[in-house]
Amino acid sequence: MENGSSSSSFVPSTPLLKDELDIVIPTIRNLDFLEMWRPFFQHYHLIIVQDGDPSKIIRVPDGFDYELYNRNDINRILGSKASCISFKDSACRCFGYMISKKKYIFTIDDDCFVAKDPSGKEINALEQHIKNLLSPSTPFFFNTLYDPYREGADFVRGYPFSLREGVPTAVSHGLWLNIPDYDAPTQLVKPLERNTRYVDAVLTVPKGTLFPMCGMNLAFDREVIGPAMYFGLMGDGQPIGRYDDMWAGWCMKVICDHLGLGVKTGLPYIWHSKASNPFVNLKKEYKGIYWQEELIPFFQTVTLPKECTTVQKCYLELSKQVKAKLGKVDDYFNKLTDAMVTWIEAWDELNPSVNAGTAAARKPNGTAK
Amino acid sequence: MWQTPREQWDMSLKIEDNEVDIVIAALRSNLNTFLEEWRTFFSNFHLIIVKDPNLEEDLQIPPGFDHQVYTKSDMDRVLNGASINFSGHSCRYFGYLISRKKYIISIDDDCLPARDNSGVIVDAVAQHISNLQTPATPFFFNTLYDPYRQGADFVRGYPFSLRDGVECLLSSGLWLNIADYDAPTQIVKPHERNTRYVDAVMTVPLRAMMPFSGINIGFNREVLGPALVPGLRLVGEGKQRWETIEDIWSGMCAKVICDHLGCGVKSGLPYVWRGVGSDADNAMDSLKKEWEGVKLMEEIVPFFQSVKFPKTAVTAADCVIEISRMARENLSSLNPVYAQAADTMEAWVDLWKGD
Numbered sequence: 001m002e003n004g005s006s007s008s009s010f011v012p013s014t015p016l017l018k019d020e021l022d023i024v025i026p027t028i029r030n031l032d033f034l035e036m037w038r039p040f041f042q043h044y045h046l047i048i049v050q051d052g053d054p055s056k057i058i059r060v061p062d063g064f065d066y067e068l069y070n071r072n073d074i075n076r077i078l079g080s081k082a083s084c085i086s087f088k089d090s091a092c093r094c095f096g097y098m099i100s101k102k103k104y105i106f107t108i109d110d111d112c113f114v115a116k117d118p119s120g121k122e123i124n125a126l127e128q129h130i131k132n133l134l135s136p137s138t139p140f141f142f143n144t145l146y147d148p149y150r151e152g153a154d155f156v157r158g159y160p161f162s163l164r165e166g167v168p169t170a171v172s173h174g175l176w177l178n179i180p181d182y183d184a185p186t187q188l189v190k191p192l193e194r195n196t197r198y199v200d201a202v203l204t205v206p207k208g209t210l211f212p213m214c215g216m217n218l219a220f221d222r223e224v225i226g227p228a229m230y231f232g233l234m235g236d237g238q239p240i241g242r243y244d245d246m247w248a249g250w251c252m253k254v255i256c257d258h259l260g261l262g263v264k265t266g267l268p269y270i271w272h273s274k275a276s277n278p279f280v281n282l283k284k285e286y287k288g289i290y291w292q293e294e295l296i297p298f299f300q301t302v303t304l305p306k307e308c309t310t311v312q313k314c315y316l317e318l319s320k321q322v323k324a325k326l327g328k329v330d331d332y333f334n335k336l337t338d339a340m341v342t343w344i345e346a347w348d349e350l351n352p353s354v355n356a357g358t359a360a361a362r363k364p365n366g367t368a369k
Numbered sequence: 370m371w372q373t374p375r376e377q378w379d380m381s382l383k384i385e386d387n388e389v390d391i392v393i394a395a396l397r398s399n400l401n402t403f404l405e406e407w408r409t410f411f412s413n414f415h416l417i418i419v420k421d422p423n424l425e426e427d428l429q430i431p432p433g434f435d436h437q438v439y440t441k442s443d444m445d446r447v448l449n450g451a452s453i454n455f456s457g458h459s460c461r462y463f464g465y466l467i468s469r470k471k472y473i474i475s476i477d478d479d480c481l482p483a484r485d486n487s488g489v490i491v492d493a494v495a496q497h498i499s500n501l502q503t504p505a506t507p508f509f510f511n512t513l514y515d516p517y518r519q520g521a522d523f524v525r526g527y528p529f530s531l532r533d534g535v536e537c538l539l540s541s542g543l544w545l546n547i548a549d550y551d552a553p554t555q556i557v558k559p560h561e562r563n564t565r566y567v568d569a570v571m572t573v574p575l576r577a578m579m580p581f582s583g584i585n586i587g588f589n590r591e592v593l594g595p596a597l598v599p600g601l602r603l604v605g606e607g608k609q610r611w612e613t614i615e616d617i618w619s620g621m622c623a624k625v626i627c628d629h630l631g632c633g634v635k636s637g638l639p640y641v642w643r644g645v646g647s648d649a650d651n652a653m654d655s656l657k658k659e660w661e662g663v664k665l666m667e668e669i670v671p672f673f674q675s676v677k678f679p680k681t682a683v684t685a686a687d688c689v690i691e692i693s694r695m696a697r698e699n700l701s702s703l704n705p706v707y708a709q710a711a712d713t714m715e716a717w718v719d720l721w722k723g724d
Contacts, residue, residue: 029705067542142579157551158580158617183525197571206577211510212526296528
């Protein structure tokens with residue numbers, strides 16, 4: 001729908017960031033999907049987190065630069081702290097965040113393919129995530145024309161000028177065409193529904209607002225928010241599944257709100273090809289569906305003290321409050337609290353130099369306007 | 370499309386055409402093109418056409434519309450000395466006041482129907498009605514936007530207890546072609562046109578503030594009417610949209626009130642096609658006048674962020690009185706327009722209650 005007479009300003013090309021970004025992919029099957037992404041992922045380093053049986057050989061298509069970690073590797077590297085990394089669940093992907101040495105992470109599921117925009121053009125999801133992360137967010141005031149930094153858009157009348165610089169963007173949450181990310185009950189009721197609506201917008205999730213963060217198509221500034229992106233205890237030996245990304249998203253959002261960081265949602269779309277079995281999903285989610293009724297009021301009312309000036313401090317404080325307020329919902333939350341603490345310890349061990357969330361880690365956003 | 374169990378029991382209302390008035394502020398006398406272009410979509414509705422008191426020429430209205438025109442003499446009669454200025458864009462508020470219907474839809478007289486991405490003409494009236502009929506979801510953000518739209522739903526992780534939603538009291542639409550920018554932006558980007566049709570409606574979350582544009586709106590007059598108040602007039606207010614701030618102020622009032630009442634505000638579809646050519650020279654002149662509005666926003670935003678209502682404020686009218694009291698206390702020392710706004714808001718509520 002772009003027309004020739006739009007903004008006359010020069011549109012800079014998006015930097016590749018190929019030496020500053022890792023792509024983290026959890027997998028238990030195979031990585032055939034990478035063939036379709038080759039033109040877009042070719043330049044980037046991949047971190048493959050192999051879940052399930054470590055003796056299985058996962059073949060990575062030729063020509064990709066990657067490191068691969070299976071459960072044995074995770075156990076070896078983290079020792080006793082490996083207990084915080086889930087097994088038999090894609091939540092294990094957060095090990096990839098921890099082990100990475102790059103500034104940015106893009107994570108994608110192995111059943112997600114390249115989507116097309118309404119003009120038929122293939123969407124470079126990674127490029128859009130990079131654009132989202134490199135331009136500011138605007139959490140303090142909602143812009144009705146969505147992302148004001150996009151070509152052809154701007155802040156609308158009435159948007160205060162003092163808020164137009166925005167804040168650094170910590171997280172870019174992408175969406176999915178085809179199989180939508182529904183919970184099990186909705187999948188059972190609407191098994192044939194497909195998301196065919198391409199909504200051409202990126203927007204900032206306002207401060208104080210929570211949302212369900214899906215880990216299928218997600219990018220973030222690891223230096224700024226990494227320690228908050230713990231995907232919890234799921235899968236084998238755990239009473240719950242399919243709440244890993246939700247948990248990370250709620251923790252991440254309260255911390256971003258506290259530290260004055262932004263979270264965007266919307267573009268880019270990927271094509272989600274695989275509908276998981278709703279009955280299997282229901283068993284995994286069942287407890288979560290009830291527990292989230294307690295979790296949401298908890299996250300909506302949580303406050304972090306002024307002294308929590310880094311992500312790690314925020315996260316540890318959050319873990320204390322989880323124990324105090326959610327421990328009584330189920331003993332699982334006591335275990336989760338311990339795992340949250342272990343995660344931070346492991347993170348700091350593997351990433352000793354920079355405290356995430358401090359001024360040192362927060363480089364100014366580049367192409368702001 | 371078969372109805373899912375959720376669709377059968379969801380909280381959607383059914384709004385009848387005879388519950389809606391369409392209010393048109395006539396800032397120009399020739400409404401022929403405007404009304405002809407909108408005829409298909411306006412024809413089932415009663416129109417309240419309010420003539421800008423500063424407009425001298427008679428209005429030209431094509432035949433076949435069920436309509437009523439209101440002019441300065443009607444305003445004088447109703448106002449009976451009350452100090453509310455209905456000139457310029459504010460004349461539409463008289464239409465909101467005088468209406469007897471439950472819902473209002475209002476579109477600026479320089480806007481025509483837009484086309485969507487498939488080239489189909491958009492029925493903005495029907496979309497506003499749909500937005501007001503279906504629940505809003507202000508307490509948790511749905512990443513697939515409006516969960517009640519066909520082909521969408523609540524995503525995984527959305528708490529079930531919040532899926533009934535709450536009543537939507539205000540529907541704020543958008544504009545293709547000439548976007549609603551302020552004067553400085555118009556000057557910097559005189560040729561920018563909004564060509565991006567974003568196919569979404571979404572609820573503006575609880576406590577999130579937004580710049581509410583009065584160009585293309587729908588609302589529940591019965592509940593929210595008193596909140597849409599022509600309170601804040603710029604000293605140099607003019608006829609260009611970037612020379613006004615009345616809708617921004619009333620929108621901030623409406624949003625904090627909706628938040629307090631536990632109701633919702635939606636933004637997004639429908640689009641209208643805003644056709645007035647933006648004249649950069651005009652914008653430059655406006656900037657001399659409207660810089661005032663840009664400066665005022667810096668005071669207005671922290672003010673509304675701090676607005677808290679007592680539990681005893683249970684109606685929009687109660688809340689408006691509270692806002693006017695707080696504005697008088699906290700803002701009037703900063704600029705005389707705020708004391709004027711407080712006076713106007715009180716007079717407005719009196720008029721509203723007097724009906």
